[in-house]
Amino acid sequence: MNVNRGINHIGLTVPDMEVATDFFKKGLNGKIAYDSQKKTDEPRGGDYVEHILGLEKGASIIHKRMMVFGNGPNIEMFEFKDAHQGQSQALQDIGYTHISFYVEAEAFERVLEQVKEAGGEPISEPHSNTKYEDTEGNKTVYVKSPWGSLIELQTIPHGYYYPNDSEASVFIPTSFND
Template sequence: MPSASPGVRGIDHVGITVPDLNVATAFFIEALGAEVLYDSLEKGQPPQEGADLQRRLRFLSGSSIRAMRMLRLGNGASIELFEYTAPEQRPPARPNDLGIQHLAVYVDDMDAARARFQAAGGEVFSSPHELPALEQGPGNAFCYARAPWGTLIELITYPSPQPYEQQTALRRWKPPQRG
């Protein structure tokens, strides 16, 4: 099997469709400390729509993009928010549905991150759980949460070495500390 594709550096951004761009932006700022980079399409500008865009993005006929915004999230991939109008919008995918099911955000302080997420209007499902098997170590933990519009977000931390590291020279990507 070939190694990484030539020129591939990693994930640049994750796109999330939200019901209200400004409400979602406020949530990401309050809950996760995101910063607004720029608006690709501001509310009030003519929406992006039409047959050509429908072909390029494969979205449902009659849909239009009302607003787009890029957020910076720590030292990791950016988050691109989309506000669509569409004749039929489905609820967010459940973990057992096909496709991308959640976004994981690395945090240094799990308790503070959980509290901040809840204070911003998100739902935290449980107390932190130890990471499983080959990821275990003191302080290595995760918990799942839901943004107000339904997107699943995993809060994760692994400050300690993980057992899988004894089996391979490859390592998970871990965002560097901001500073």
């Protein structure tokens, strides 16, 4: 029995919660589910929190927000104070490097413009996906968010094809009405 249902959320630390929220709302139609930590609350830190979350001494969470995007995984965002923070710079860096949003093919250019208007900067022009994703009408582009994280916009309207030794099919979010 497979007890793993799939990805629930992706954690993302941002330098400014409101800038990130504004980008995700305007650029990708994100919606706030809840704030489990607000700036008006006592910051979440101290020895116990440092221990259970692996934080550096003195770092504390000042804002934590869950955002919803269509019917895919949610994004849980964190804003810290008193933390020494580095930043992933490019796709070759170790760690989680980007979040990919599936976009309807007929809306791809419109969504890209929406993301740019929200402060995103495309790294290149939209281009074809790579092997197994390069079916008719496919398209992808990486965009830097206002705080520097990579966001991918992708469409594969005619689905994937798979090698003979494939063990599973890739999840593609289905259409929904909001």
